[in-house]
Amino acid sequence: MSTIKRQVMTLDEFTIQQLRDFPHATGELSGLLRDMGRAAKRVNVEVNKAGLVDILGDAGAVNVQGEDVKKLDIFANNQFQGVLQHGISCAGIASEELDDIVAFEDNVSCGSKYICMFDPLDGSGNIDVNVSIGTIFSVYRRVTPVGSPVTLEDFLQPGRKQVAAGYMVYGSSTMLVYGTRRGVNGFTLDPSIGEFCLSHPNIKTPEFGNIYSVNHGNFFQYATGVQKYIDLCQRKNKDNGGPYTQRYIGSMVADVHRNLIKGGIFMYPGTTAKPKGKLRLLYECNPFAFILEVAGGKATNGIERILDIQPTELHQRSPLFIGSRGMMEELESCL
Numbered sequence: 001m002s003t004i005k006r007q008v009m010t011l012d013e014f015t016i017q018q019l020r021d022f023p024h025a026t027g028e029l030s031g032l033l034r035d036m037g038r039a040a041k042r043v044n045v046e047v048n049k050a051g052l053v054d055i056l057g058d059a060g061a062v063n064v065q066g067e068d069v070k071k072l073d074i075f076a077n078n079q080f081q082g083v084l085q086h087g088i089s090c091a092g093i094a095s096e097e098l099d100d101i102v103a104f105e106d107n108v109s110c111g112s113k114y115i116c117m118f119d120p121l122d123g124s125g126n127i128d129v130n131v132s133i134g135t136i137f138s139v140y141r142r143v144t145p146v147g148s149p150v151t152l153e154d155f156l157q158p159g160r161k162q163v164a165a166g167y168m169v170y171g172s173s174t175m176l177v178y179g180t181r182r183g184v185n186g187f188t189l190d191p192s193i194g195e196f197c198l199s200h201p202n203i204k205t206p207e208f209g210n211i212y213s214v215n216h217g218n219f220f221q222y223a224t225g226v227q228k229y230i231d232l233c234q235r236k237n238k239d240n241g242g243p244y245t246q247r248y249i250g251s252m253v254a255d256v257h258r259n260l261i262k263g264g265i266f267m268y269p270g271t272t273a274k275p276k277g278k279l280r281l282l283y284e285c286n287p288f289a290f291i292l293e294v295a296g297g298k299a300t301n302g303i304e305r306i307l308d309i310q311p312t313e314l315h316q317r318s319p320l321f322i323g324s325r326g327m328m329e330e331l332e333s334c335l
């Protein structure tokens with residue numbers, strides 16, 4: 001029998017195809033990923049017209065970390081929360097924009113084995129100036145019994161327990177990238193059909209790259225080891241003897257996505273003012289650490305593997321060093 005050859009595979013088709021390899025799978029995780037993709041399309045529409053409608057600017061509130069909240073942060077949070085709450089594949093969520101976890105109390109949601117955590121809009125300081133922003137999420141299997149409402153314990157799990165993690169970039173094109181233990185795959189939104197289409201199958205990050213990403217403005221606040229490595233980046237490159245290229249957008253999603261594809265290292269070290277840095281372990285560091293490790297890279301806080309850190313609170317921060325294995329090893333020799 002001849003098979004029909006068609007170029008593109010949509011996110012929905014892909015997640016369903018993955019299921020075929022596991023006849024006993026319930027399809028719950030696939031459902032959750034498709035729900036996230038659906039919400040991302042709505043967020044994408046709003047992000048794209050952010051310059052048109054009067055949705056720009058501060059919402060006037062301050063989030064739990066004491067930072068200004070932009071209106072689109074709240075819009076995005078509500079989209080992801082809403083789609084998961086109405087879906088059947090998630091028992092509860094935690095979000096960078098919410099003080100506490102939200103346990104979905106209806107019978108269907110309580111019957112789900114997964115919880116999801118997300119940074120609904122990352123790099124939101126860049127919205128006003130039309131620079132790429134994104135969403136980051138991670139999925140864990142709950143530890144409390146299925147059928148009961150989830151508790152904080154379900155969310156305070158080390159990152160190595162992630163079942164899946166992903167991100168969306170709302171950039172020059174919109175992408176959704178997600179990883180499970182089986183691999184990392186990237187989908188680009190085709191606006192003409194409104195579908196995420198598989199464009200980057202089985203992503204592996206290069207062993208070495210040419211890019212280092214760090215906020216140079218904080219240089220004198222970094223530990224000597226970090227300064228030493230930045231200095232090295234500016235002097236030598238293992239491959240050709242020249243310096244690495246510095247790239248720093250200020251949206252970690254866009255910075256880490258570029259480095260994942262091209263090879264590179266991204267750093268948000270602790271500073272004298274903020275010894276734990278800025279990034280949140282559960283919403284930013286863990287999902288990217290999971291994706292990079294599956295793609296062949298590495299992620300640490302400078303001392304230990306990000307995925308081994310036992311979280312003690314929902315919104316805790318962590319220094320982050322993440323990227324190509326070879327460059328991470330160069331860094332480690334300086335720290």
Ligand code: AHG
Pocket residue numbers: 067096119121122123124125215250251252253278
């Ligand atoms: P968010 O918009 O969710 O608060 O996160 C912004 C983060 C991250 O995306 C980015 O890499 C970092 O903040 C930039 O911080 P600096 O301006 O301190 O370099």
Ligand code: MN
Pocket residue numbers: 119121122123284
């Ligand atoms: Mn963020």
Ligand code: MN
Pocket residue numbers: 073096119120121122123124
């Ligand atoms: Mn955010």
